[in-house]
Amino acid sequence: MKVTVVGAGNVGATCADVLAYREIANEVVLLDIKEGVAEGKALDIWQKSPINLYDTRTVGVTNDYARTANSDVVVITSGLPRKPGMTRDDLISTNAGIVQSVTQNIVQHSPNAIIIVVSNPLDVMTYAAHITSKLPRSKVIGMAGILDTARYRAFLAEALDVSPKDIQAVLLGGHGDTMVPLPRYTTVGGIPVTELIEEEALNAIIERTKNGGGELVKLMGTSAWYAPGSAAAQMVEAIVRDQKRVFPVCIKLEGEYGIDGTYLGVPVVLGKNGVEKVIELKLNDQEMELLHLSDKHVKEVMAVLDNMQSGS
Ligand SMILES: NC(=O)c1ccc[n+]([C@@H]2O[C@H](COP(=O)([O-])OP(=O)(O)OC[C@H]3O[C@@H](n4cnc5c(N)ncnc54)[C@H](O)[C@@H]3O)[C@@H](O)[C@H]2O)c1
Ligand SMILES: O=C(O)C[C@H](O)C(=O)O
Secondary structure, eight states, X not given: OEEEEEXXXXXXXXXXXXXXXXXXXXXXXXXXXXXXXXXXXXHHXXXXXXXXXXXXXXXXXXXXXXXXXXXSEEEEOOSOOOOTTOOGGGGHHHHHXXXXXXXXXXXXXXXXXXXXXXXXXXXXXXXXXXXXXXXXXXXXXXXXXXXXXXXXXHHHHHHHTSOGGXXXXXXXBOSSTTOXXXXXXOEXXXXXXXXXXXXXXXXXXXXXXXXXXXXXXXXXXXXXXXXXXXXXXXXXXXXXXXXXXXXXXEEEEESGGGOEEEEEEEEEEEETTEEEEEOXXXXXXXXXXXXXXXXXXXHHHHHHHHHHHHTO
8 A cells, every 4th residue: 555645744754654663554655845854754764664663665755746656545734834823724825725736736646545634724624625636525534533532532531540542532523613522422431421520620621622732832832743643644544454443534514414515523434435434423402503613613714715716
Protein backbone atom coordinates (compact mmCIF):
# COMPACT_ATOMS: atom_id res chain seq x y z
CA MET A 1 0.00 0.00 0.00
CA LYS A 2 1.21 3.49 -0.87
CA VAL A 3 0.25 6.49 1.21
CA THR A 4 1.08 10.13 0.49
CA VAL A 5 1.12 12.80 3.18
CA VAL A 6 0.97 16.34 1.82
CA GLY A 7 2.54 18.90 4.16
CA ALA A 8 5.70 17.86 5.98
CA GLY A 9 5.14 20.18 8.93
CA ASN A 10 4.32 19.15 12.47
CA VAL A 11 1.18 17.12 11.76
CA GLY A 12 2.27 15.69 8.40
CA ALA A 13 5.68 14.51 9.61
CA THR A 14 4.12 12.96 12.74
CA CYS A 15 1.54 11.16 10.63
CA ALA A 16 4.24 9.86 8.25
CA ASP A 17 6.30 8.68 11.22
CA VAL A 18 3.37 6.73 12.72
CA LEU A 19 2.52 5.22 9.30
CA ALA A 20 6.15 4.11 8.97
CA TYR A 21 6.97 2.73 12.40
CA ARG A 22 3.62 0.93 12.67
CA GLU A 23 4.14 -0.44 9.11
CA ILE A 24 0.69 0.72 8.09
CA ALA A 25 1.91 1.22 4.49
CA ASN A 26 4.80 -0.23 2.45
CA GLU A 27 5.66 3.18 1.08
CA VAL A 28 5.03 6.64 2.48
CA VAL A 29 5.64 9.71 0.29
CA LEU A 30 5.92 13.00 2.16
CA LEU A 31 5.44 16.13 0.03
CA ASP A 32 5.92 19.80 0.87
CA ILE A 33 6.48 23.05 -1.03
CA LYS A 34 9.46 24.05 1.10
CA GLU A 35 12.61 22.87 -0.68
CA GLY A 36 14.30 19.96 1.12
CA VAL A 37 12.04 19.78 4.18
CA ALA A 38 10.07 16.68 3.16
CA GLU A 39 13.24 15.01 1.86
CA GLY A 40 14.99 15.64 5.18
CA LYS A 41 12.13 14.44 7.36
CA ALA A 42 11.53 11.32 5.25
CA LEU A 43 15.25 10.51 5.45
CA ASP A 44 15.24 11.01 9.21
CA ILE A 45 12.24 8.65 9.59
CA TRP A 46 13.97 6.06 7.37
CA GLN A 47 17.15 6.29 9.48
CA LYS A 48 15.03 5.42 12.52
CA SER A 49 13.96 2.10 10.93
CA PRO A 50 16.94 0.04 12.18
CA ILE A 51 16.31 1.34 15.70
CA ASN A 52 12.53 0.89 15.81
CA LEU A 53 12.58 -2.09 13.44
CA TYR A 54 10.28 -1.38 10.50
CA ASP A 55 10.44 -1.84 6.72
CA THR A 56 8.25 1.00 5.47
CA ARG A 57 10.08 3.02 2.80
CA THR A 58 9.75 6.77 3.32
CA VAL A 59 10.40 9.18 0.47
CA GLY A 60 10.38 12.97 0.62
CA VAL A 61 9.70 15.28 -2.34
CA THR A 62 9.39 18.99 -3.03
CA ASN A 63 6.12 19.52 -4.89
CA ASP A 64 6.80 16.53 -7.18
CA TYR A 65 3.35 14.97 -7.52
CA ALA A 66 4.57 12.45 -10.11
CA ARG A 67 6.31 10.67 -7.22
CA THR A 68 2.97 10.37 -5.38
CA ALA A 69 1.29 8.62 -8.33
CA ASN A 70 -1.15 5.81 -7.60
CA SER A 71 -1.31 6.38 -3.88
CA ASP A 72 -4.05 4.39 -2.16
CA VAL A 73 -4.62 7.04 0.48
CA VAL A 74 -3.57 10.70 0.62
CA VAL A 75 -3.56 12.76 3.81
CA ILE A 76 -3.71 16.56 3.37
CA THR A 77 -2.05 18.46 6.21
CA SER A 78 -0.76 21.40 4.15
CA GLY A 79 -1.71 24.85 5.32
CA LEU A 80 -1.22 27.32 8.12
CA PRO A 81 -1.84 26.37 11.74
CA ARG A 82 -3.43 28.98 13.98
CA LYS A 83 -1.60 31.15 16.48
CA PRO A 84 -2.85 32.29 19.91
CA GLY A 85 -5.83 34.62 19.57
CA MET A 86 -6.98 33.10 16.26
CA THR A 87 -9.92 30.80 15.58
CA ARG A 88 -9.63 27.93 13.14
CA ASP A 89 -12.03 29.78 10.85
CA ASP A 90 -9.51 32.64 10.55
CA LEU A 91 -7.37 30.27 8.43
CA ILE A 92 -9.93 29.85 5.66
CA SER A 93 -8.63 32.41 3.16
CA THR A 94 -5.09 30.99 3.09
CA ASN A 95 -5.84 27.31 3.54
CA ALA A 96 -8.72 27.00 1.05
CA GLY A 97 -6.44 27.86 -1.88
CA ILE A 98 -3.74 25.48 -0.63
CA VAL A 99 -6.16 22.58 -0.06
CA GLN A 100 -7.84 23.04 -3.43
CA SER A 101 -4.61 23.18 -5.45
CA VAL A 102 -3.22 20.17 -3.55
CA THR A 103 -6.46 18.23 -4.19
CA GLN A 104 -6.28 18.93 -7.93
CA ASN A 105 -2.75 17.52 -8.06
CA ILE A 106 -3.68 14.49 -5.99
CA VAL A 107 -6.66 13.56 -8.13
CA GLN A 108 -4.62 13.99 -11.30
CA HIS A 109 -1.91 11.60 -10.12
CA SER A 110 -3.91 9.24 -7.85
CA PRO A 111 -7.45 9.14 -9.22
CA ASN A 112 -8.39 6.17 -7.04
CA ALA A 113 -7.04 7.51 -3.76
CA ILE A 114 -9.11 8.05 -0.66
CA ILE A 115 -8.42 11.56 0.65
CA ILE A 116 -8.22 12.40 4.34
CA VAL A 117 -8.25 16.14 5.07
CA VAL A 118 -6.60 17.49 8.23
CA SER A 119 -6.05 21.19 7.39
CA ASN A 120 -8.23 23.74 9.21
CA PRO A 121 -10.95 24.90 9.36
CA LEU A 122 -11.48 21.16 9.07
CA ASP A 123 -15.12 20.79 8.07
CA VAL A 124 -14.92 23.49 5.42
CA MET A 125 -11.55 22.25 4.10
CA THR A 126 -13.18 18.81 3.69
CA TYR A 127 -15.91 20.57 1.68
CA ALA A 128 -13.25 22.37 -0.40
CA ALA A 129 -11.38 19.13 -1.14
CA HIS A 130 -14.58 17.22 -1.91
CA ILE A 131 -15.96 19.68 -4.45
CA THR A 132 -12.53 20.04 -6.07
CA SER A 133 -11.98 16.29 -6.32
CA LYS A 134 -15.42 15.45 -7.73
CA LEU A 135 -15.07 12.07 -5.96
CA PRO A 136 -17.92 10.36 -4.10
CA ARG A 137 -18.41 11.61 -0.53
CA SER A 138 -17.23 8.27 0.87
CA LYS A 139 -13.72 8.99 -0.47
CA VAL A 140 -13.10 12.53 0.79
CA ILE A 141 -13.33 12.74 4.55
CA GLY A 142 -11.95 14.84 7.36
CA MET A 143 -10.05 13.98 10.53
CA ALA A 144 -11.20 15.68 13.72
CA GLY A 145 -13.59 13.38 15.56
CA ILE A 146 -10.91 10.85 16.51
CA LEU A 147 -8.80 13.68 17.94
CA ASP A 148 -11.64 15.37 19.80
CA THR A 149 -12.82 12.02 21.18
CA ALA A 150 -9.26 11.13 22.20
CA ARG A 151 -8.99 14.37 24.17
CA TYR A 152 -12.32 13.67 25.88
CA ARG A 153 -11.25 10.08 26.66
CA ALA A 154 -7.84 11.19 27.96
CA PHE A 155 -9.39 13.82 30.27
CA LEU A 156 -11.90 11.25 31.56
CA ALA A 157 -9.19 8.65 32.14
CA GLU A 158 -7.25 11.19 34.18
CA ALA A 159 -10.29 12.25 36.24
CA LEU A 160 -11.38 8.66 36.95
CA ASP A 161 -7.82 7.32 37.27
CA VAL A 162 -8.50 4.48 34.81
CA SER A 163 -6.87 3.35 31.59
CA PRO A 164 -7.72 5.46 28.53
CA LYS A 165 -7.98 2.13 26.69
CA ASP A 166 -11.20 1.36 28.55
CA ILE A 167 -13.00 4.57 27.68
CA GLN A 168 -15.28 4.46 24.65
CA ALA A 169 -16.96 7.59 23.40
CA VAL A 170 -18.52 9.23 20.39
CA LEU A 171 -18.78 12.87 19.47
CA LEU A 172 -20.68 14.64 16.71
CA GLY A 173 -20.65 17.93 14.86
CA GLY A 174 -18.10 20.40 13.61
CA HIS A 175 -14.47 20.62 14.74
CA GLY A 176 -14.79 23.67 16.92
CA ASP A 177 -16.63 25.16 19.85
CA THR A 178 -19.91 23.69 18.62
CA MET A 179 -18.74 20.06 18.71
CA VAL A 180 -21.23 17.77 20.48
CA PRO A 181 -19.79 15.24 22.96
CA LEU A 182 -22.40 12.61 23.93
CA PRO A 183 -22.21 11.52 27.59
CA ARG A 184 -25.10 9.11 26.92
CA TYR A 185 -22.80 7.17 24.58
CA THR A 186 -19.70 7.29 26.81
CA THR A 187 -18.73 4.13 28.67
CA VAL A 188 -15.88 3.05 30.94
CA GLY A 189 -15.26 -0.68 30.55
CA GLY A 190 -18.91 -0.99 29.50
CA ILE A 191 -20.23 1.08 32.45
CA PRO A 192 -22.11 4.28 31.56
CA VAL A 193 -19.82 7.19 32.50
CA THR A 194 -22.69 8.95 34.27
CA GLU A 195 -22.56 6.23 36.96
CA LEU A 196 -18.91 7.02 37.71
CA ILE A 197 -18.58 10.80 37.64
CA GLU A 198 -20.58 13.77 38.98
CA GLU A 199 -22.44 15.82 36.38
CA GLU A 200 -20.45 18.96 37.19
CA ALA A 201 -17.08 17.23 36.70
CA LEU A 202 -18.29 15.67 33.45
CA ASN A 203 -19.49 19.05 32.16
CA ALA A 204 -16.09 20.57 32.97
CA ILE A 205 -14.41 17.81 30.94
CA ILE A 206 -16.77 18.43 28.02
CA GLU A 207 -15.94 22.13 28.09
CA ARG A 208 -12.20 21.38 28.23
CA THR A 209 -12.60 19.03 25.26
CA LYS A 210 -14.33 21.73 23.21
CA ASN A 211 -11.40 24.04 23.91
CA GLY A 212 -8.80 21.25 23.63
CA GLY A 213 -7.13 22.64 20.51
CA GLY A 214 -7.08 26.19 21.89
CA GLU A 215 -5.56 25.03 25.19
CA LEU A 216 -2.56 23.66 23.29
CA VAL A 217 -2.27 26.69 20.98
CA LYS A 218 -2.06 28.90 24.06
CA LEU A 219 0.66 26.72 25.59
CA MET A 220 2.79 26.25 22.47
CA GLY A 221 2.11 29.26 20.23
CA THR A 222 1.08 26.85 17.46
CA SER A 223 -1.36 23.96 17.28
CA ALA A 224 -1.04 20.32 18.31
CA TRP A 225 0.58 17.56 16.25
CA TYR A 226 1.25 14.31 18.13
CA ALA A 227 -2.42 13.37 18.68
CA PRO A 228 -3.60 14.85 15.34
CA GLY A 229 -0.88 13.04 13.34
CA SER A 230 -1.64 9.75 15.11
CA ALA A 231 -5.39 10.20 14.59
CA ALA A 232 -4.93 10.69 10.84
CA ALA A 233 -2.69 7.59 10.74
CA GLN A 234 -5.40 5.61 12.55
CA MET A 235 -7.86 6.53 9.79
CA VAL A 236 -5.32 5.46 7.14
CA GLU A 237 -4.85 2.15 8.95
CA ALA A 238 -8.60 1.45 9.03
CA ILE A 239 -8.69 1.98 5.25
CA VAL A 240 -5.55 0.13 4.12
CA ARG A 241 -6.24 -2.83 6.44
CA ASP A 242 -9.98 -2.77 5.69
CA GLN A 243 -10.66 -2.83 9.41
CA LYS A 244 -14.26 -1.55 9.33
CA ARG A 245 -13.49 0.58 12.39
CA VAL A 246 -16.24 2.76 13.82
CA PHE A 247 -14.91 6.29 14.13
CA PRO A 248 -16.35 9.79 14.08
CA VAL A 249 -15.17 11.41 10.83
CA CYS A 250 -16.20 14.50 8.89
CA ILE A 251 -18.29 13.72 5.81
CA LYS A 252 -20.93 15.45 3.72
CA LEU A 253 -24.31 14.65 5.24
CA GLU A 254 -27.01 13.74 2.75
CA GLY A 255 -30.15 13.71 4.85
CA GLU A 256 -28.73 11.91 7.90
CA TYR A 257 -29.75 13.60 11.16
CA GLY A 258 -32.10 15.76 9.07
CA ILE A 259 -29.10 17.63 7.60
CA ASP A 260 -28.37 17.90 3.90
CA GLY A 261 -25.16 19.21 2.33
CA THR A 262 -23.19 20.16 5.46
CA TYR A 263 -19.81 18.57 6.26
CA LEU A 264 -19.96 17.38 9.87
CA GLY A 265 -18.45 14.76 12.14
CA VAL A 266 -20.61 11.65 12.58
CA PRO A 267 -19.82 8.02 13.40
CA VAL A 268 -19.07 5.93 10.33
CA VAL A 269 -17.70 2.51 9.38
CA LEU A 270 -14.26 3.02 7.82
CA GLY A 271 -12.80 0.35 5.53
CA LYS A 272 -11.11 -0.18 2.17
CA ASN A 273 -13.79 1.81 0.33
CA GLY A 274 -13.48 4.78 2.66
CA VAL A 275 -16.73 5.47 4.50
CA GLU A 276 -18.76 2.30 4.04
CA LYS A 277 -21.68 3.36 6.23
CA VAL A 278 -22.82 6.52 8.02
CA ILE A 279 -24.27 5.56 11.39
CA GLU A 280 -27.34 7.51 12.45
CA LEU A 281 -27.73 7.60 16.22
CA LYS A 282 -31.13 8.07 17.83
CA LEU A 283 -30.44 11.44 19.41
CA ASN A 284 -32.67 12.99 22.06
CA ASP A 285 -34.08 16.50 21.58
CA GLN A 286 -31.22 18.24 23.40
CA GLU A 287 -28.50 16.39 21.46
CA MET A 288 -30.30 17.05 18.17
CA GLU A 289 -30.55 20.75 19.03
CA LEU A 290 -26.79 20.93 19.71
CA LEU A 291 -26.03 19.14 16.44
CA HIS A 292 -28.21 21.57 14.53
CA LEU A 293 -26.40 24.51 16.16
CA SER A 294 -23.13 23.00 14.96
CA ASP A 295 -24.65 22.53 11.50
CA LYS A 296 -25.63 26.23 11.47
CA HIS A 297 -22.09 27.32 12.33
CA VAL A 298 -20.39 25.09 9.74
CA LYS A 299 -22.90 26.20 7.08
CA GLU A 300 -21.94 29.83 7.79
CA VAL A 301 -18.25 29.07 7.23
CA MET A 302 -19.08 27.05 4.10
CA ALA A 303 -20.88 30.17 2.84
CA VAL A 304 -17.69 32.19 3.42
CA LEU A 305 -15.87 29.76 1.11
CA ASP A 306 -18.66 29.95 -1.47
CA ASN A 307 -18.47 33.76 -1.42
CA MET A 308 -14.67 33.67 -1.75
CA GLN A 309 -15.02 31.46 -4.83
CA SER A 310 -17.68 33.59 -6.42
CA GLY A 311 -15.64 36.74 -5.69
CA SER A 312 -18.41 38.43 -3.68
N1 LIG B 1 -8.10 18.48 11.87
C1 LIG B 1 -7.46 18.58 13.01
O1 LIG B 1 -7.87 18.06 14.02
C2 LIG B 1 -6.13 19.31 13.04
C3 LIG B 1 -5.24 19.10 14.08
C4 LIG B 1 -4.01 19.77 14.07
C5 LIG B 1 -3.71 20.65 13.01
N2 LIG B 1 -4.61 20.82 12.04
C6 LIG B 1 -4.32 21.70 10.91
O2 LIG B 1 -3.37 21.05 10.08
C7 LIG B 1 -2.63 22.03 9.35
C8 LIG B 1 -1.13 21.77 9.49
O3 LIG B 1 -0.73 21.99 10.82
P1 LIG B 1 0.83 21.87 11.20
O4 LIG B 1 0.92 22.10 12.65
O5 LIG B 1 1.39 20.63 10.61
O6 LIG B 1 1.41 23.14 10.43
P2 LIG B 1 2.93 23.34 9.92
O7 LIG B 1 3.08 24.79 9.63
O8 LIG B 1 3.87 22.70 10.86
O9 LIG B 1 2.99 22.52 8.56
C9 LIG B 1 2.25 22.87 7.43
C10 LIG B 1 3.10 22.50 6.23
O10 LIG B 1 2.30 22.70 5.04
C11 LIG B 1 3.24 23.08 4.03
N3 LIG B 1 2.53 23.67 2.89
C12 LIG B 1 1.97 24.89 2.78
N4 LIG B 1 1.44 25.03 1.55
C13 LIG B 1 1.66 23.88 0.87
C14 LIG B 1 1.34 23.42 -0.43
N5 LIG B 1 0.67 24.17 -1.30
N6 LIG B 1 1.75 22.18 -0.76
C15 LIG B 1 2.42 21.39 0.09
N7 LIG B 1 2.75 21.78 1.35
C16 LIG B 1 2.38 23.01 1.73
C17 LIG B 1 4.16 24.07 4.74
O11 LIG B 1 5.35 24.29 4.01
C18 LIG B 1 4.36 23.37 6.07
O12 LIG B 1 5.51 22.55 6.06
C19 LIG B 1 -3.10 23.38 9.89
O13 LIG B 1 -4.09 23.93 9.04
C20 LIG B 1 -3.71 23.03 11.23
O14 LIG B 1 -4.67 23.96 11.67
C21 LIG B 1 -5.82 20.19 12.03
O1 LIG C 1 -6.59 23.84 17.45
C1 LIG C 1 -6.14 23.89 16.31
O2 LIG C 1 -6.06 24.94 15.67
C2 LIG C 1 -5.59 22.64 15.67
C3 LIG C 1 -6.52 21.48 15.74
O3 LIG C 1 -7.74 21.76 15.15
C4 LIG C 1 -6.68 20.93 17.12
O4 LIG C 1 -7.80 20.77 17.57
O5 LIG C 1 -5.64 20.63 17.75
